[in-house]
Amino acid sequence: DQQVKQNSPSLSVQEGRISILNCDYTNSMFDYFLWYKKYPAEGPTFLISISSIKDKNEDGRFTVFLNKSAKHLSLHIVPSQPGDSAVYFCAASTFNDYKLSFGAGTTVTVRA
Amino acid sequence: DTAVSQTPKYLVTQMGNDKSIKCEQNLGHDTMYWYKQDSKKFLKIMFSYNNKELIINETVPNRFSPKSPDKAHLNLHINSLELGDSAVYFCASSHGRDTKRYGYTFGSGTRLTVV
Numbered sequence: 001d002q003q004v005k006q007n008s009p010s011l012s013v014q015e016g017r018i019s020i021l022n023c024d025y026t027n028s029m030f031d032y033f034l035w036y037k038k039y040p041a042e043g044p045t046f047l048i049s050i051s052s053i054k055d056k057n058e059d060g061r062f063t064v065f066l067n068k069s070a071k072h073l074s075l076h077i078v079p080s081q082p083g084d085s086a087v088y089f090c091a092a093s094t095f096n097d098y099k100l101s102f103g104a105g106t107t108v109t110v111r112a
Numbered sequence: 113d114t115a116v117s118q119t120p121k122y123l124v125t126q127m128g129n130d131k132s133i134k135c136e137q138n139l140g141h142d143t144m145y146w147y148k149q150d151s152k153k154f155l156k157i158m159f160s161y162n163n164k165e166l167i168i169n170e171t172v173p174n175r176f177s178p179k180s181p182d183k184a185h186l187n188l189h190i191n192s193l194e195l196g197d198s199a200v201y202f203c204a205s206s207h208g209r210d211t212k213r214y215g216y217t218f219g220s221g222t223r224l225t226v227v
Contacts, residue, residue: 002154032212043116043202043218044155051212089155091215098143098211099168102155 003027004092006103014111019077021106023090026071030092034100035064035075038087047088048075080110115139118203118219125193126227133188133222135203142208143167144186145216146178149200161186193226200224 005024013019023033031052036044050057050064050073057064063076077084090103116137125131137144145168146158160168161180175191190197200223204216 034215036215041220043204043220045218046215049213049215087153091155093212097168098206099157099160100216101157105153 002103003030004090004101004103006090006106008106009104010107010109012109012111013080015082016079019075019080019084019108019110021075021077021088021090021108023073023075023103024071025073025092027092027094027101028071029094029096030101031095032093033064033066033073034091034093035062036089036091036102037084038089038105044089077108080108082110082112084108085110116203116205116217116219118201118222120222121220122223122225124225124227127193127195129193130189130191131193131224132190133201133203133224135186135188135219137184137203137205137217139205139217140207141205141217142183143206143211144180144183145204145206146186146188147202147204147218149202149221151199155202159186159188190224193224195226198224198226 003026034049035047038044048059048062066073087105089105091100119134143162145160159178164180177189180186200221202221203219206216
C-alpha cells in the first residue's frame with residue numbers, strides 16, 4: 001500500500017526553466033516530508049525537507065510547497081540546470097518514528 | 113572519506129546460496145537502515161537499528177537477517193537466495209531527531225542478481 005505517490009514517472013524541461021515535481025500522500029500522520037535526488041549507480045542524497053506545520057521551505061534553487069488539506073507537496077527547481085538531471089524521490093515520516101516512506105520517483109531530464 | 117560504505121557493490125550468485133552485504137558508516141550516527149529497491153524502483157524499508165537495537169522489522173522473509181555488531185556497522189545476511197531477491201539494497205544512517213529534518217545518508221547500493 002503506497003502511502004506516498006509520485007504519479008509522473010518522468011519530466012523533461014529546458015535548461016533555465018522551472019522544474020515542478022509533484023507528490024501526493026495518503027497518511028495524515030506524516031509530520032515531515034523530504035525530497036531526495038539520485039544519480040545512476042549512486043545512493044539517494046538529501047535535498048530539502050519541510051515540516052507539516054509549514055507550507056513552504058526554500059533552499060537556494062529548491063523550494064518545497066506543502067498543501068496539507070490536499071495532501072500534496074511539490075518541489076520547484078529554478079532555474080533548472082543540466083546537473084539537475086536525476087531521479088527525484090519524495091519521502092515522508094510519521095510523528096512517532098524515523099521510518100521514511102518513499103514514492104516511486106520522477107526522472108528529470110534537463111535539455112540544453 | 114565515504115560516509116556510508118557498502119560492500120560489495122555488485123553481487124551475482126546462484127539460487128540457494130547464502131550471501132552477506134556489509135555496511136559501515138563513519139558519521140557518528142546512531143541509527144542505521146536497510147532499504148530494498150525493487151524492479152519497480154520503489155524504496156522499501158526492511159530493517160532499522162538504533163544503537164545496536166532492532167527498532168524496525170518490516171515484513172520480510174526470515175531468510176533475511178540483519179546484524180549490528182556496533183553502532184557503526186549493520187550487515188545483512190540472506191539465506192537460500194531466490195530469484196525474487198534480485199534488487200538493489202541500500203544501507204543508510206541517520207542521527208536521532210535530525211532524521212526528520214535532514215533525512216538519511218545513503219550508501220551507493222549493492223546490486224544483487226540471483227541466477
